Amino acid sequence: MNYRLLPLLLLLIFPPAWSATLTAEGYGPTNSDARRNALGALSESLKVEVKSYTASAKNDQGLIYAKQVKESSSELPLLATQFSYIDLGKEQHCTVTMDKAEALTQYQRQIDKRAQEITALEQQQRQQQNDARYHTLQQLYEKLDQIDDYITVALLLGEPRLPKLPTTLQQTANALRTLESHAPTVAIAAGHLTRDLPAGRYFIEPALAYGSRQATPLGRLLQSRLEAELTTTRKRQQADYILQGQYEPLKQTISVTYRAVDQKGVNRATRQSLLAASAYKDIPYQPDDIAYDQLLQDGMIEANTFQAAISTNYGKEALAFREGEIYHILVKLNRPGYFYIVGHIRNQLSYLLEINPIGPNEPNENRFIVSVDASQVNRWIDIAPRGYRITPPLGTEDLQLIASTERPQLPPYNPERQPDYYFHLKAKDAKQAVQKTRGSVPEFILQQQQKKQPVAAPTDEDTLTFVTHKP
Numbered sequence: 001m002n003y004r005l006l007p008l009l010l011l012l013i014f015p016p017a018w019s020a021t022l023t024a025e026g027y028g029p030t031n032s033d034a035r036r037n038a039l040g041a042l043s044e045s046l047k048v049e050v051k052s053y054t055a056s057a058k059n060d061q062g063l064i065y066a067k068q069v070k071e072s073s074s075e076l077p078l079l080a081t082q083f084s085y086i087d088l089g090k091e092q093h094c095t096v097t098m099d100k101a102e103a104l105t106q107y108q109r110q111i112d113k114r115a116q117e118i119t120a121l122e123q124q125q126r127q128q129q130n131d132a133r134y135h136t137l138q139q140l141y142e143k144l145d146q147i148d149d150y151i152t153v154a155l156l157l158g159e160p161r162l163p164k165l166p167t168t169l170q171q172t173a174n175a176l177r178t179l180e181s182h183a184p185t186v187a188i189a190a191g192h193l194t195r196d197l198p199a200g201r202y203f204i205e206p207a208l209a210y211g212s213r214q215a216t217p218l219g220r221l222l223q224s225r226l227e228a229e230l231t232t233t234r235k236r237q238q239a240d241y242i243l244q245g246q247y248e249p250l251k252q253t254i255s256v257t258y259r260a261v262d263q264k265g266v267n268r269a270t271r272q273s274l275l276a277a278s279a280y281k282d283i284p285y286q287p288d289d290i291a292y293d294q295l296l297q298d299g300m301i302e303a304n305t306f307q308a309a310i311s312t313n314y315g316k317e318a319l320a321f322r323e324g325e326i327y328h329i330l331v332k333l334n335r336p337g338y339f340y341i342v343g344h345i346r347n348q349l350s351y352l353l354e355i356n357p358i359g360p361n362e363p364n365e366n367r368f369i370v371s372v373d374a375s376q377v378n379r380w381i382d383i384a385p386r387g388y389r390i391t392p393p394l395g396t397e398d399l400q401l402i403a404s405t406e407r408p409q410l411p412p413y414n415p416e417r418q419p420d421y422y423f424h425l426k427a428k429d430a431k432q433a434v435q436k437t438r439g440s441v442p443e444f445i446l447q448q449q450q451k452k453q454p455v456a457a458p459t460d461e462d463t464l465t466f467v468t469h470k471p
Contacts (some may be wrong), residue, residue: 034094079106105153114147115163182276190225197237200240205318207245215467308403319466326387339403347451351422
């Protein structure tokens with residue numbers, strides 16, 4: 001803004017006989033409504049209208065800055081105002097007056113105050129780095145935006161003393177963008193990723209590395225930082241949007257992409273940020289074992305007409321649970337049959353998931369095998385109405401659902417519950433345990449896999465992966 005030209009323009013707009021007092025009127029059903037409308041009219045009389053645009057731009061790294069359009073009227077602070085009211089019966093009348101000389105004094109006071117704050121913040125940000133500097137730059141941008149508003153009104157009222165500021169709004173905006181283009185911390189990236197997202201409640205998933213279903217420490221940290229920026233809910237079905245993220249390690253940086261998807265599955269917004277190496281230093285971001293993921297997924301028995309699915313009350317993708325949290329496991333079959341579930345806590349143990357309480361004379365396998373009758377077909381079955389509580393050992397865990405139209409044979413396991421409450425599989429590691437679940441099912445399954453011959457009793461598998469961690 002060229003402040004030197006404004007006094008001349010004002011002389012053309014307002015003649016010398018312009019009143020020393022400005023007056024405006026407003027009406028409304030209550031005094032507060034009438035007061036608000038009167039202030040709006042006064043603002044209009046000052047010809048104050050703010051329209052700010054942040055243009056859409058794409059930088060060299062391919063980052064897209066979403067377009068912001070903010071149009072507001074009557075939002076500038078109006079100082080030195082006095083009000084009087086008249087009750088008209090069906091509505092209220094308010095008259096607001098502003099003494100120009102007194103108002104100019106108060107605006108000058110606000111301008112001087114913010115100029116001092118801007119100078120202090122500019123000096124402060126020059127001595128800071130990363131998150132601290134980013135936070136200070138945001139405050140600096142806000143103060144510069146405010147002082148611009150006060151100067152605008154003050155120039156309309158008279159000839160204020162204009163301060164010499166150490167920086168400008170545009171320079172500060174450029175400094176913020178520079179930090180965001182290669183975010184030196186995850187917190188800065190989170191601020192960039194959440195900017196101008198649609199208003200509403202969000203269910204935020206941990207970001208997953210491309211090709212993996214494991215929520216790594218970096219993915220969970222991104223989730224935590226995003227939750228601090230948005231209004232969130234822990235119940236997926238209550239969210240207006242699901243924020244789904246993926247990241248891809250590149251040379252000396254990590255590209256992070258998040259998408260805001262509504263409950264109908266429509267992508268409403270996409271945001272991308274690049275993490276500088278300093279942002280993920282000492283934070284594990286590579287999935288534990290890609291080969292194991294491929295074994296778990298690629299080796300699954302292909303379903304024909306018989307299908308089984310496993311999920312949770314939090315959905316199936318990008319799951320991360322805190323120690324002590326309770327979640328529910330849901331299973332669905334499209335035909336009557338049987339199923340059991342094997343859990344694999346990576347690099348630690350594999351176990352049969354205990355589902356049913358049994359009596360003293362029942363066979364031990366009844367703890368693990370569930371029968372699904374015709375009335376339960378194509379319905380999600382909550383296999384444990386009280387849910388499962390997350391307890392140590394913590395880490396990345398996979399649940400492998402094995403379903404069949406005939407009662408299955410369980411893989412080799414220790415029939416005694418261990419001190420950790422699990423019934424351990426007899427396997428040296430999770431990879432062997434996955435293979436044993438497939439090697440210990442009935443003979444018709446082996447025929448289906450090895451000889452590719454039709455079988456009378458189809459079988460299907462499904463898996464889900466989640467991470468457990470300390471609160």
